[in-house]
Amino acid sequence: MRPVFRYLPLDTPIHRLHPLVKLAHVLLTLLLVMYPIRQGDLPVLLVWLGFSGVLWAVGRVELRRFTTLLKILTGTFIFLILIQGFTYRFGRTPLIVFGHLRLWEADLGVLTREGVMFGLLLCVRILVATSSLPLFVMTTPASAIMTAMGKLRVPRVATFMFISALSFTTLLFEMWASIVEAQKLRAFDIDRMNVIKRAVRAYIPIITPLILLLFRKANDFQIAMETKGFGAPIEPTEIETLHARPADYLWLALIVGVFVLCTALKFGPWL
């Protein structure tokens, strides 16, 4: 089982892009979603999401990986829409009424249109926030990431932790799948359990061996890393040499331009 978000060795304009330009896209995305949120932000977020979608398409990242991202976030989205639907304090238009239970300004028995819309807005915001990092990881080789981080003066240990965490994810996926299989073989039919039963009893037989195994593997990882000089008080060598090309400046200008447009849309008098 492979994790969906890992480096894809292709030759596309996005793959060739200087890692710092891609990193700028990640940072501007995070900045955009950190702006104070308002009801009318949906078009702004959709513009940035659309722009990110274009980058995904140019980088030839398959659509199924985006679908996987959606699948991973589905539970969170449902939770957010429901919680906002029932608790949004500016909710005025009832969609479904279960009864009345007032808590401060909200009526917990009423699902409101405004609440659902605000929940949807939060979902789009999360989607925007989470869509840029996979693109960066899937189009940038590890050595380039390390060099780019080095240029930003990010400590090597932190960069390495990020890189090895990506690698460790693969192992985690594999172990998770193996443990689920092993427990199914003991008639533990997790697939046939309902959501509540799963939450109550399904995860202990899976998470306990996972944690125990991770402890053991982490120890072996430490041995493998330290016997290769990791942590030596020596300035490490940068393998990847990065040079900015005119195309990198053009892409950077485009990214910054779209960001300025979104900021203007958000704070300008138009919305």
Added chain:
Amino acid sequence: MPGEEVLALRKVTFAYEGDIVALRDLNLSVRKGEFVVVLGANGAGKSTLCYLISGIVPHIYGGRRQGHLTLVGIDPWDEPLYVTSQRCGVLMQDPEVQLFMPSLGAELAFGPANLGVPREEILRRSKEALTLVRLEGLEEHNPRDLSGGQKQRAALAAVLTMQPRVLVLDEPTSQLDPLGRWEVGEAIERLKRAGDLAIVMTTHESEEILHLADQVVVLERGEAVLQGSPEEVFSHPDRLERAGVKTPALIQAQSRLVALAPGAAALPSRVSLSLEGVADQIRREVTNRRLTVLPQALPPRQAPAPEAPVVLEARDLTFEYPGPPAVLALQDVNLQWRQGEFVGIVGQNGSGKSTLVRCLVGLLRPGHGDVLFRGKSIRGLSVGEMARRVGLVLQNPDYQLFSASCREEIAFGLRNVGVPDEQIEGAIEQALRTVGLEKQADLFPFRLSFGDRRKLAAAATMALAPEVLIMDEPTTAQDHRGRYQLADLARRFHSEQGGTVVMITHDVDLIARYAHRLIVLYRGQVLLDGPTAEVFAQVEELRKTFVVPPVAGQLAQRLTALGLPPDILTLDELFQVLVPAGIQQRAG
């Protein structure tokens, strides 16, 4: 011409925290270009020796050491690990935990880059290391996409770019299939022939490295009980047996048939380490009438009656893993397992063995074809419902153990299948008795040894009383003594309960000893299927899968001109057919 001494241990004793003595009064001298093989049962101190030499002890695992250890002019005990790592590289058993970078190129550069080696030099070393392990052109590949043997060779290359003077290999082939073992063995052989490195390797697979070793050390409870050239060490089969080390089959054959008495270390030159050499010796003994061939002494092989009912069937089974790229793992596989059969399945990693058994237990649903249990399709059954019909004992018990006690671990499955509470206690006792763990019933499973954890996992599966028991690699990571414990459980399940056993393994000795039918899978299809001896006789076909028949079988094949039956599989059978002339006369 022996090179300079690069590693020296003088009266080294080591105890882990808690005063558990792992090594005692160990002396060892290794010179440049030398290949030292360390043998011993699990817990004998082999890994501790590797940790001591490479500095992992005391920098990662603590403990107390006495005596002197010198590694290329330093004592790893006193130096930080990054200093030792420039002199000594270490390769461990599990390649998965040694590869942590997303590309092979980055993996190889990781070590020297940490030490500030200039970029051009790193690239030169990487290229050289990749050539040596024959992974050229894969620099951009993610190491996790490589096969088992390739992964271990990649991990070896990543160690070699550090340019160590001493290479420590801690059971580097124990988790690999025959092809992987051959690939890694070949890389090690090339390193040995280059002569630049001193190599210290621990292993249970004494047969595979015999021809390379300059020095062999046998450890028992931390002490070197035998030490010397391979010929000297393997002239003591009884002592090796006591230390839990497998005497290579070739040596056993010589010891028993060529009158090489145990303890004849004074005549080490008589020990041959090649198959042809031993065959020649036996031929001479027969010609000189010191050995007699009794082909009729081989008892007929027992197989279940052909009319025994079919319990499990794979019909036109095809399975494809979705891509990209899609992988066709099984293609039109048709197989039947009859009640009471003991069947071995061999094949390379990727040949479809695991996919096949996952289909048989319902973990995977075939795209085409079907699996039938007692004539009925299993499509409507869940994996849990199948668990009472077909039990699968996995290779790694740690994927399933999670309870606070062994008792609870077995109860978990029983409760899942709805066994009434009043019957559960009895079933637990019975299962623990079967695997000999009744005294550990209340112990936390993770405190058991790996071998006992595997037995517990098997007990948990067998407690569900399946009609068919499938075992996946029962000998993996086991020493000579523990090797057949799990397989013996399967044999008892087969002989005492009349159950059907399917065993996936790379261990040809295991197959020869237990299975009366052998299936060979190759690229998702059945390459060979028949009585074990007949399948092993098809040497050319087997070669495609890198499966080599057992040594006894290979000897018998070479000696058919003397009248030996070609279907001999085990040493016991060989010794039944080849007997000292005097014994035959007395018997006559």
